Amino acid sequence: MTDLVKLTVENSIAVLTLNRPQVRNAIDDAMRGELMAALDRAANDDAVRALVLTGEGKAFCSGGDISGMKQRLQAAPGQVAFNGWRRQRRTHQSVAALHGLPKPTIAAVNGAATGLGCDMALACDFIVASDAASFSMSFIRRGLVSDGGGLYFLPRRVGLPRAKELIFSGRTVEAQEALTIGLADRVSPADRLVQEACAWAHDLSRGSAAALALSKAILDRTFETPEEQLFALGREAQAICYTTAEHQDAVAAFLDKTAR
Missing domain, CATH: 1.10.12 (Lyase 2-enoyl-coa Hydratase; Chain  A, domain 2)
Incomplete structure (x- = not known):
């Protein structure tokens, strides 16, 4: 295993950091595998009471790796659909592992959460956005639909008409608007984001x-x-x-x- 994701535990709170800052933490197949392994460790470690998900560097997660998309399209025409189906299964498994983690989860969104990155934030129980955060359901710009659960999670957060508007337009939502419409639960100064998310996670996980x-x-x-x-x-x-x-x-x- 490399360090495409980092998992640290302090005071019973696990901090899982997406760690490909050179590509704004875009998710490729290798990172997805490490993410699932880290989530499994956090889920099964009794010392972990809650989990905070964040990104290394200036972005939370820019979504799926575009270079991987180009490579997929170079496959033989008869293989594109089935290869895509298999990859989507792995994507859904990782999102399901995050959403179904039997402990409170908080997305500490430190920068842009775009496409699949936005979906992953939505898969968490709560979202704390830094004042530098932004959200975009950008799939429409790539001729795609949300493939990381956003079609399920987003309407439950912001209501169906608002979800349609965000998905159809693919526009960017800044932190304060995200708070206003219920896309984010709290906004925190960037330099205290993870600290405040961990403090909230500690409060949420004191019970049985x-x-x-x-x-x-x-x-x-x-x-x-x-x-x-x-x-x-x-x-x-x-x-x-x-x-x-x-x-x-x-x-x-x-x-x-x-x-x-």
């Missing part, structure tokens, strides 16, 4: 790890799940929580306090 993971898994299905099925998922999750040491210790501590 099991209850957090189960709540997130259910909340992420809220809009597609019928009411009774959602209640059933809640019942199952609560039954699991009843068995955790965190719940049992919390009940004992509460009863001990009230008995005094």
Whole structure:
């Protein structure tokens, strides 16, 4: 493994940094593989309570590597579609790993989040934008559609009409507008971006790890799940929580306090 992504852990918060600043952290196949491996490590490390995703240098992520797009188009006509399908599967696996991480995730968007980079920010639970950040669903400019989950995530953040406008135009949204329309949750000074994102991640992850993971898994299905099925998922999750040491210790501590 090289260092196309960097993963550090401090005070229970993992910081995952996209590390190809020379190409504005554009994602190629090698980086995608390292990203998935890093996400797997963070998901399965009990010492990690939350994850912050950011980019090295001036950009968050400029999207898919354009040189890779050119190379794909040079394949034999009979191979282009199937090769693309296989590559899209890997893209979707990496986005699903980020979106489905059983811990709070925050995108600390330090610069331009373009195309797939914007999709990846949207895949996180929360977005903190630096005052130098920008967002663009730029796929339309390349004759493409959003392939990293943006067609799913963006309407849930900003509403369907606004999502259509951003996707159809491919225009750039600066940090303050992103905050106003709900594309970002907070704006931070650039020199404190990761620090403030980590502090927020720490606040979000203080509770029971099991209850957090189960709540997130259910909340992420809220809009597609019928009411009774959602209640059933809640019942199952609560039954699991009843068995955790965190719940049992919390009940004992509460009863001990009230008995005094």
